[in-house]
Amino acid sequence: MSPKIKNLLPPGNYFFEGNQACAEAALAAGCRFFAGYPISPSSEILERLSWRLPEVGGVFIQMEDEIASIAAVIGAVWAGAKAMTATSGPGLSLMLENIGYAIITETPCVVVDVQRAGPSTGQATRPYDGDIMQVKWGSSGDYQIIALAPWSVQEMYDLTIQAFNLAELYRVPVFVMGDAALAHLRESCRIPEEVEIVGRKKASGVAHFGTDELSGVPPMASFGEGEGLIITGSTHDALGYRRTQDSDIQQKLVNRLNEKILSNVGEIIETEEYFLEGADVAVVAYGIVARAALAAVKEARLRGIKIGLLRLKTLWPFPEEKIRALEAKKIVVPELNRGQLVREVERVAQAEVISVNRVDGEIMRPGEIVEAIKGVRD
Amino acid sequence: MNDTKKEIRIAGLGGQGVVFAAQLLGRAGVLEGWFVSQSSFYGPESRGTLCYADVILSRESIDFPFVTRLDILIALSQEGYDRFAKDTVGCTFFDTGRVKPDLSLKMEHFSVTAEEMAQKELGKKMAANLISIAACCAKTGIISKEFLIKALQELIEGSQRPVNIKALELGWELGIKAVAHV
Numbered sequence: 001m002s003p004k005i006k007n008l009l010p011p012g013n014y015f016f017e018g019n020q021a022c023a024e025a026a027l028a029a030g031c032r033f034f035a036g037y038p039i040s041p042s043s044e045i046l047e048r049l050s051w052r053l054p055e056v057g058g059v060f061i062q063m064e065d066e067i068a069s070i071a072a073v074i075g076a077v078w079a080g081a082k083a084m085t086a087t088s089g090p091g092l093s094l095m096l097e098n099i100g101y102a103i104i105t106e107t108p109c110v111v112v113d114v115q116r117a118g119p120s121t122g123q124a125t126r127p128y129d130g131d132i133m134q135v136k137w138g139s140s141g142d143y144q145i146i147a148l149a150p151w152s153v154q155e156m157y158d159l160t161i162q163a164f165n166l167a168e169l170y171r172v173p174v175f176v177m178g179d180a181a182l183a184h185l186r187e188s189c190r191i192p193e194e195v196e197i198v199g200r201k202k203a204s205g206v207a208h209f210g211t212d213e214l215s216g217v218p219p220m221a222s223f224g225e226g227e228g229l230i231i232t233g234s235t236h237d238a239l240g241y242r243r244t245q246d247s248d249i250q251q252k253l254v255n256r257l258n259e260k261i262l263s264n265v266g267e268i269i270e271t272e273e274y275f276l277e278g279a280d281v282a283v284v285a286y287g288i289v290a291r292a293a294l295a296a297v298k299e300a301r302l303r304g305i306k307i308g309l310l311r312l313k314t315l316w317p318f319p320e321e322k323i324r325a326l327e328a329k330k331i332v333v334p335e336l337n338r339g340q341l342v343r344e345v346e347r348v349a350q351a352e353v354i355s356v357n358r359v360d361g362e363i364m365r366p367g368e369i370v371e372a373i374k375g376v377r378d
Numbered sequence: 379m380n381d382t383k384k385e386i387r388i389a390g391l392g393g394q395g396v397v398f399a400a401q402l403l404g405r406a407g408v409l410e411g412w413f414v415s416q417s418s419f420y421g422p423e424s425r426g427t428l429c430y431a432d433v434i435l436s437r438e439s440i441d442f443p444f445v446t447r448l449d450i451l452i453a454l455s456q457e458g459y460d461r462f463a464k465d466t467v468g469c470t471f472f473d474t475g476r477v478k479p480d481l482s483l484k485m486e487h488f489s490v491t492a493e494e495m496a497q498k499e500l501g502k503k504m505a506a507n508l509i510s511i512a513a514c515c516a517k518t519g520i521i522s523k524e525f526l527i528k529a530l531q532e533l534i535e536g537s538q539r540p541v542n543i544k545a546l547e548l549g550w551e552l553g554i555k556a557v558a559h560v
Contacts, residue, residue: 015405015414125420152443185443186404186416295442366442 004194005030008056011193018156018182019044019086021189022112023052025160026084028195031110032058033083035072037065037091040124041180042114045086066094074098074107078231080222082164082200086112089131090121093138099173100139101233103257106209106218108167108200112160114178117361126361127181129287132340135175136316142254144261146268147175147316149286153187159313165198166268170260171217177315179336181288181363210238214252215259261317269314271322275301276308281376282328284345286312289334289364296369305377315341320348330376332356334369382437384520386450387466388511389430389458392420395507396454398533400431403511406521406529407435415443428457435520450518452510453477454492469558471514473506479559486558488517495548505545512549513556523550 008027016024023045026034034049036042046062053060059076063069069085076083087095092113102109117123118130135147146166148159156178163174203219204227211218218238221227230240235250243249261268274294276282285293290311297309310326312319323331323345331349333342334356342355356372358364386403390396397418404416418431432445449468453459459477463470469486472479475493490513492506508530515521526546534542 013408015401015408015416181417181444184418186401186414187440187443188408188414291442298441363444365444365446367446 004196006194007191009191011191014189014191015186016153016157016189017044017184017186018150018153018178019114019184020048021153021157022086022160022176022178023048024191025157026110026164027052027056027058028191028197029161029164030082030197031084031164032056033073033076033081034058034085035061035063035069035076035083036085036087037063037069039066039088039091041116041183042086042088042091042112042178044183045112045114066091067098070095070098070102070111073109074102074105077107077109078223078229080200080224082108082168084110084112084164086114088114088116088124089118089128089134092131092134096134096138099145100141100143102173103139103143103145104141104233104235104253105231106171106257107173108171109173110160110163110167110176111173112176112178114180114183116180123361125180127179127288127336127363128359128361129179129289129336129340131177132315132335132337135177142258144258145173145175145316146170146261146314147177148313149177149315150182150313151287151290151311153182153185153189155313156182157189157191161195161197165196168198168200169217170264170268171220172261175316177287179288207238209236209240210253211256214256215263216256217260265317265319265321268317269319269322271313271319272311274309274311276310276326276328279306279308279328281305281307281330281332281373282326282351283307283309283332283334283369283373284312284323284326285309285334286315286341289336292364292366293334293369295366296373299366299370300373305373307373312341318344323348324350326351330354332369332372332376334364334372336364384435384449384518385445385447386433386435386452386514386520387430387445387448387462388433388452388454388507389428389462390454390507391457392427392429394429394454395504396429397431399452399507399511400433402508402526402529402533403433403515403521405532406515406525407433409525409528410521412436413438413440415440417444428455428461430458430462450514452514454507454510469518471510471517471556473510481559488513488556488558490549490552490556492549492552495552496545499548500541500544502541505542508542508545509549509552512546513553516550516553517556523547
């Protein structure tokens with residue numbers, strides 16, 4: 001199921017930008033198709049793959065816009081490739097209709113969202129956690145996706161590989177939520193000799209769009225392999241036939257699209273804990289802000305405050321149980337927005353929740369979080 | 379200055395090679411065994427306007443990868459100097475042809491005739507960025523010449539390599555001789 005394959009780059013320590021690490025990770029994960037439309041601050045992913053993909057026998061296409069980009073990615077997946085696109089908030093907005101299509105057709109694909117200040121065109125080179133809700137709720141209907149939040153250049157590499165693996169395991173679009181700061185940050189990035197990748201689960205002569213289990217993931221087929229494939233964005237039965245008047249099939253499909261993720265949260269969700277044992281205050285943070293949060297937590301502890309950090313590597317499905325299990329009396333949630341993920345924290349937390357925000361397109365500093373922590377304790 | 383952590387900012391104008399210089403310094407830092415983070419800041423209209431890039435060298439892993447305490451400023455333009463000199467706690471290296479420093483600021487100022495030497499010795503004003511970072515490394519001892527050159531060899535291939543190595547060597551000589559203005 002998870003063969004180890006030799007990496008494409010010689011193993012070693014590279015000094016990569018976040019975007020470069022992401023592009024190389026895609027190749028290592030087996031991505032052989034990229035379609036995209038350049039947009040800051042994600043463009044270096046596209047630029048690197050424009051010459052790296054042909055080197056490894058893959059296909060790179062610069063499309064006319066983001067709508068066509070995600071459409072081409074979906075097509076490439078059904079032709080048998082592992083495929084990815086990369087964009088930023090305004091481009092993601094354009095992709096949302098076809099992301100819904102990828103969800104209902106259970107098309108495994110990876111979308112890298114290098115977030116920037118918005119709304120709309122906003123500030124193209126400034127970091128923001130602007131799309132935390134957009135990725136979860138932007139398309140129509142009821143559904144689950146997976147979204148991962150790297151906090152370092154190393155994780156732009158590691159979590160991009162993981163995104164491909166999760167996409168194949170659950171046949172779902174997986175989002176890598178970068179931002180302008182991480183995209184252009186250079187740090188050491190360890191490229192291992194081998195990476196563990198999940199191959200596509202395929203079968204012939206079986207149902208490709210349904211399972212007997214309420215939360216199952218059906219095997220796929222590719223065009224050109226002799227299977228009769230019907231792929232539709234309309235409600236369909238297990239064989240792919242449109243069933244737009246059948247309430248039982250609608251209910252079964254929607255429940256399965258959700259439950260195949262929700263019943264596996266234990267397998268999907270990853271978090272990291274720092275100093276949480278006995279902490280009165282917990283900081284819950286993700287992405288680049290979690291770097292400031294860790295520095296702030298260490299500084300506050302030097303001042304005698306009992307404080308810890310819960311870092312979310314997985315944003316969606318939301319790590320509810322981890323939040324509920326926090327024993328701290330107060331929870332501080334710093335974000336580069338006016339408070340997006342904090343709403344989810346508030347929904348499940350057993351403690352008072354304090355939102356700390358920055359919306360001027362600058363990076364949140366450890367000092368700001370330390371001040372917030374001091375305010376909370378007083 | 380903190381011996382286990384150095385926070386360095388290169389500030390100039392878009393087109394002066396600010397980001398490249400920081401990338402080179404960062405890569406050399408990795409080769410030297412430091413934990414390194416390197417970030418850059420510019421707008422969409424970057425060429426000819428303020429552009430700066432930071433390098434953090436640390437003996438321990440870096441939690442927050444952006445500058446919070448500016449130890450060393452390398453100013454390649456007046457705009458860059460004016461914007462950041464007052465926040466610098468350690469020392470500043472400035473290009474004499476481009477920057478009029480405010481010597482009333484409480485820090486060491488080292489003048490580097492970077493653009494002048496680049497033009498005179500190499501026929502390329504553009505090499506002022508590498509001359510400046512080499513001077514800084516020579517004076518402060520943060521990175522050895524060997525690793526600066528090794529990093530450059532990784533980043534630049536072909537016919538442009540020798541002139542860039544020459545720029546680092548020139549800068550190194552200037553840095554060794556540099557005396558603080560007070």
